[in-house]
Structure formats: C-alpha cells, structure tokens
Amino acid sequence: MNHLLRDVAPISETGWALLDQEARERLTPALAARKLVDFSGPHGWQHSATNLGRVSRLPSEPCAGVSGHQRRVLALVELRAEFDLSRAELSDADRGADDVDLEPLDLAAHQIATAENVAVFNGWDGALRGIAELTPHEPLTLGEGADGYPRRVASAVERLLASGITGPYGLALGPAQYRRVIETAEHGGYPLLEHLAKILEGPIVWAPGVEGAVVMSIRGGDFLLDCGQDLSIGYRSHDAEVVSLYLEESISFHVGTPEAAVVLLP
Amino acid sequence: MGFDQYHEPPGELPSATRTFARLCASLTEEAEAIGWYEQRLAVEGDAEAQAVMRDAMGEEYKHFCMDLEFLLRRTPAWQQVARGILFQGGDIVENGERAEAATFEDGGTSAGAAAGDGSLGIGSLRGGAR
Numbered sequence: 001m002n003h004l005l006r007d008v009a010p011i012s013e014t015g016w017a018l019l020d021q022e023a024r025e026r027l028t029p030a031l032a033a034r035k036l037v038d039f040s041g042p043h044g045w046q047h048s049a050t051n052l053g054r055v056s057r058l059p060s061e062p063c064a065g066v067s068g069h070q071r072r073v074l075a076l077v078e079l080r081a082e083f084d085l086s087r088a089e090l091s092d093a094d095r096g097a098d099d100v101d102l103e104p105l106d107l108a109a110h111q112i113a114t115a116e117n118v119a120v121f122n123g124w125d126g127a128l129r130g131i132a133e134l135t136p137h138e139p140l141t142l143g144e145g146a147d148g149y150p151r152r153v154a155s156a157v158e159r160l161l162a163s164g165i166t167g168p169y170g171l172a173l174g175p176a177q178y179r180r181v182i183e184t185a186e187h188g189g190y191p192l193l194e195h196l197a198k199i200l201e202g203p204i205v206w207a208p209g210v211e212g213a214v215v216m217s218i219r220g221g222d223f224l225l226d227c228g229q230d231l232s233i234g235y236r237s238h239d240a241e242v243v244s245l246y247l248e249e250s251i252s253f254h255v256g257t258p259e260a261a262v263v264l265l266p
Numbered sequence: 267m268g269f270d271q272y273h274e275p276p277g278e279l280p281s282a283t284r285t286f287a288r289l290c291a292s293l294t295e296e297a298e299a300i301g302w303y304e305q306r307l308a309v310e311g312d313a314e315a316q317a318v319m320r321d322a323m324g325e326e327y328k329h330f331c332m333d334l335e336f337l338l339r340r341t342p343a344w345q346q347v348a349r350g351i352l353f354q355g356g357d358i359v360e361n362g363e364r365a366e367a368a369t370f371e372d373g374g375t376s377a378g379a380a381a382g383d384g385s386l387g388i389g390s391l392r393g394g395a396r
Binding site: 004006009017020022023024027028034035036038039041042044045129218227229230231232233234 | 280282342383384385386387388389390391394
C-alpha cells in the first residue's frame, strides 16, 4: 500500500474502477496544458525536484583550496482537491446502479485541472512561474468580437516567427473565448475554429483557468511540465455516511524559451 | 469478421477494457509483422525489394512502439515494470525481477488501471487535443 491509502478505504474494486474512470473522463477535457506543453514523467511520489542544469557558487569554502557550487533545482509542488462521497451512493454502484451521484468528484476534477492550467499559463505565486509571467512579448488584445480572432492569432504567430520560433503552434482559449469561437461561422459559413486551425497548424484547446488566450509553439523543447505523481485519487477518512477522498498530483513547470508564447488578453 | 481479441463476451466488458484488448491485438499484429519482415529480408536477394521491405519494417517498429506506449500509459503498473527493464542495460532477467518486486512489493492486486501506484494514468495529452 502506498501513501494514497486506497486499500484501507471502504470502497470495493468496482467502486474504485468507477471513481477512476469518472475522474479520467472529467479531467481529460480540462487538462489543457498537457495538450500543449512537453510532459515528463510520472517519476513517482518521491520525485521532489526538476533538474535545471544550473549551479550557484557557494560564498564560503569548507577548507583552503576547495570551492563549492550548489545545484539549483525547481521544487515540485503538490496539488490536492478534496471531496466527499456518499457511501450509500457507492453501495448502489456495487449493486449496478448506472446513475451514481459523483458530482463532488466531478467538481474536484475540474478544480484541480483548472489549477494545473493556471499554474502553467499564468503562474502560481510562490510556487511556479507561468508562461504569461515570463514571455517577453507584449500581450495582444482579442477584443469582444470573435470575427477579429483570426487576425489577432495571425499577429501572434507572426510575432513568434519574427522571434525565430517555429511551429506548429497551439492555442489555449479561455472558456468564454472558446465558446465564441465554436459558435461563430465567418462569411460564407466557414467555421471559425477551422480557420484558426489553418493559421496555427496545431491544436486549439479549451482551457479552464485561462482568461483570453495563449498562442504558443508546440514544436517541443520550450515548455516542460515535470510530473512526480500523476493525478491519483487517495483516501482520507470515512464515517458511516461519507467517505472523504482527494485528487492529488505533484508537478513543476519550467519555461525554457519564454519567447515561444504570446498572450492574448480578453 | 472475427472478434477473437476478446477472451470474454464483449458485451460484458467495459468500454475501456475493449479498447485495451484492441490495442493488445494491434501490438501482437505489429510484432508478428516485424518477425515476418525479418524473415523475408533474410532470404530476399533483390536489393531494391530489400529496401522497400526495410522501409515497411520501419513502419511496423513505429506502430509497435505507439501501441506499446498507449498500453503503458493506461496501465501504470505495467508502465512501472517497463521503466525498470526498458533501456536499462545490464542483465534483463535481473532487471525484470527487480522491477516486478518494486512494483508489486505491497502484494497489491488492486483492480484495473489503478493497479500499482494508484495513478489514473493520464500523462501527456499531446496529440489528442481539441
């Protein structure tokens, strides 16, 4: 048994299979960053830091004639979203019920996926530095009308090219902007989503936690999400009515090429 | 049309298990094709034909590896065992024994994809966006 303590939870194998599948289905559409950045891992719960390949010279010497350098690493952060489920609902799942109420799990999945996106795209104060914090490009503005999106996205791509950043490019769209894109057809009925995809030559992803959009190269080698423990469900406690669980992961995020992304404000 | 990648009645299997079985069948087919090309190349005397088949065998290498990667991503315990064996150097059998012991040291027999470390096995989603 590992630190997730799944084996001591009052949940059957059928119940765990249901919860894991539900979590996967809820997480996958919302994990926008993983669709655009490089992913390393999972390296396990004991993986604590990402190698940066850099050192800091130590100010003192242990003895004459010997100098020292200390490795600089990027510490992983642990994200956790807790939730409670009704034991009666889980018992019904064991009986074969196909409409089990897993809403607290769904909410936690959305929260932790959003948190991962926010950490990658915006940064997490005191923990991780995000793309928007580090890009040297001045942000562009999307504006209200989705009709103007192709021009703005093309401007962002041109800016990346001018910086020597090759494609293909991906586009992370905040939920409000994504909705505008999918409900918009340009003159002649051509779907805006398809037009943007042709400009980018890469994916367009729905990104909860993003406000506006980010255009970025997905050629690889520019952005790294380093994962210790990948998203997992663990056990906290239970009583006669409720079992308390959590979704958890450990990650770091490193921007190797800050100029490989352009932020578009709403 | 055969459905013999299923060992149990397909109607009783969850969707994820059917997908898993399909990819296992695909992995088997790619491995068979690699073996066939290896044999054909061993006996073919025409250099141009050899070049064509060598190119085709390269495709099978790629397909095999993609199938394997998919299966490992969906099966954390399998992935963990593979990490201890693949690209490691040294004695393959010893690496295998060590990887197995490290993965199942708790005697764990947890169900499905949750076997091993309890991870949901999501990993990278590059390539499946939008």
